[in-house]
Amino acid sequence: MQCSYFDADRCRSCTLLGRSYADQLAGKEEHCRTLLADFPALEWLPPVASRESGFRNKAKMAVAGTAEDPQLGILDGGGRGVDLRECGLYPASLHATFPVLAEFVGRARLTPYDVPRRRGQLKNLLVTESPDGELMVRFVLRTDESVVRIRKHLPWLRQALPKLAVASANILPEHKAVLEGEREIVLTDQQTLRMGVDGVDLHLRPQSFFQTNTDVAAALYRQARAWVDELAPASLWDLYCGVGGFALHCADGDRNVTGIEVSREAIASAELTRAQAGLGRVRFEAGDATAFALAAEQAPELVIVNPPRRGIGPDLAGWLESSSVRSVIYSSCNAVSLARDLAAMPSLRPRRARVLDMFPQTAHYEALVLLERAPGGAGQRPPATRTTAPLT
Structure with missing residues (x-):
């Protein structure tokens, strides 16, 4: 992408603008692979490319x-x-x-x-x-x-x-x-x-968060949904759910889905979509993701986490490690905090990973990782059971 502002040194926000896009994408995947090098069995899916320009919504x-x-x-x-x-x-x-x-x-x-x-x-x-x-x-x-x-x-x-x-x-x-x-x-x-x-x-809603690259956001949701459908959990939590992107894409008629987000504006947006779609087994709640997990009486079979750049932190990582959660899908905008959080959950082993280029021309990207419980590594909490009555 040619940029007169960059060439004139008026704006340097796009720090990778001088590199070819193919080189940018390869560099991002290599950066993520290096940070997750402690997991040699990790299967890397092909990175998801973006349009080089005109991609911001x-x-x-x-x-x-x-x-x-x-x-x-x-x-x-x-x-x-x-x-x-x-x-x-x-x-x-x-x-x-x-x-x-x-x-x-x-x-x-x-x-x-x-x-x-x-x-x-x-x-x-x-x-x-x-x-x-x-x-x-x-x-x-x-x-x-x-x-x-x-x-x-x-x-x-x-x-x-x-x-x-x-x-x-x-x-x-x-x-x-x-x-x-x-x-x-x-x-x-x-x-x-x-x-x-x-x-x-x-x-x-005006104060709700949404990914700035709609095409790559769609690819992110599709990949998560494919993994969820393959694992077929009866119960799922979407922590840091925002307007409910992961939760709503992964909902089906037989799955209990709960979305947790601190922003009440975002939860109101998610509830509107849920109501219009008639998803009786999906519910959303405004609150802190870690506090919700620590207070829960039962763990779901699968948890999706999509935290801010700081990651999920030691408390939630510790809860996931000791819980009965069978699988975790971790969507990260900061592979440094991602690697730190994965190291804190040794019983949940990363199986597959994919880099998605949400932010071309910059060093930032999204990484999606599927973790599965190692044999014999189940935690202490009983799994949630499948029910037939819709959540209220």
């Missing part, structure tokens, strides 16, 4: 400049704006939204936040596109003072962006390097963006 644009001439992109080391509207990571459909949003900033008189001076209102614009081309636009503001003007001009924005489905204002009063605040004001009747992935309609 979400734009996270810092806003600088003035309301009349806003800059949408990133901030440099001094807090000044670097306009990146033509970034090659975004598809043409997202590129088309940026000039419209820039004009809206002027119409609504949304003064960009000046980081060095700590003045202004509009900090970030977050734009997400569904596979069907629908849009969610979030305005990250220092205070709610500008919300009335956003509401006033929202009809113009909806006319200019006919695919706009969800718009919201996020309030971030603190002066710190974070993307969004805790308070969200939804400005449209529709509150969720429908993300259709392999026949499953996931619903994304």
Whole structure:
């Protein structure tokens, strides 16, 4: 991928841009293989490649400049704006939204936040596109003072962006390097963006997490589902479930599935999909994944974990090691913490692994590993039993 911003040294976020894509993908798999070298019996499936450009479904644009001439992109080391509207990571459909949003900033008189001076209102614009081309636009503001003007001009924005489905204002009063605040004001009747992935309609609320590469996310869910279908567990937990991607893809009529996620927004999204699909054996609960596992009276036959970069940590790894869980599917965005967690679960042996390139042009990637209980290595907790009554 050729990038004028990279060539001009205006943006160096894509740290691998100078390497061929084939070399990038091979390097990522080699990195993961090296970190998991303590498991020589591990079967490596072919890595999943991505499009080299235009693969992102979400734009996270810092806003600088003035309301009349806003800059949408990133901030440099001094807090000044670097306009990146033509970034090659975004598809043409997202590129088309940026000039419209820039004009809206002027119409609504949304003064960009000046980081060095700590003045202004509009900090970030977050734009997400569904596979069907629908849009969610979030305005990250220092205070709610500008919300009335956003509401006033929202009809113009909806006319200019006919695919706009969800718009919201996020309030971030603190002066710190974070993307969004805790308070969200939804400005449209529709509150969720429908993300259709392999026949499953996931619903994304403004503060819910979703993978930024829809095609590779679909491949990730397909691989997990194939492993689950092969093992055919009667009961399954999806820990750190987000909007329920793994849980909903792995559900069937005879399997009890429980999804746990700390974000109530994400759980509300997952519950909406579950209800629309009529999945009586699937349930979701907002809470801490480790606390849920430690408090459970029974363990399921299979657990899927999809933790943040820090990994699952010693407490959950220890619980999995001593439990009766027969299989674990570990989805990791950080192979360093993945290797550390696997070492803490010696009775659960990694059998298969696959690298999925969720983030081309960077050193980041997703790794999916299937672990199975070694013979004679079962833990102390009794397995969950198959039931016929739906969960409530």
